[in-house]
Amino acid sequence: MPSDANDVTTADARRRLFCGALCVVVMGALATGALAAPVVHTVTIEGFEFRPPVIAVKAGDVVEWRNKDILPHTATAQPAGFDSGTIATGASFRFTAKTKGRVDYICTLHPTMKGTLTVE
Ligand SMILES: [Cu+2]
Known part of the structure; x- marks a missing residue:
């Protein structure tokens, strides 16, 4: 038809x-x-600790620190690399990992808080 x-x-x-x-x-x-x-990896800041304290990501990935503590914290690479500045309670900071290598970081407000970011 x-x-x-x-x-x-x-x-x-x-x-x-x-x-x-x-x-x-x-x-x-x-x-x-x-x-x-990009893949986003989350590091939770809780109990005055970075959780997990050691994280490995691929170049181009994003790392996000989320502060779940009642006090502000920072995620600050030592000696250099990235610096979140103060992350308030409930706030977060994102960093795009571009350079391969290992970066140790601390919270400058509580220097006993330590973490390591490895970019592969
Ligand atoms: Cu802190």
């Missing part, structure tokens, strides 16, 4: 249009890096 043939053609055209639009969206996402989102 002619009407059936027309319906098939219309459905085909719609399908092609949808696939084309989807392709544009996917390519756009790839171009902007939206599909290659």
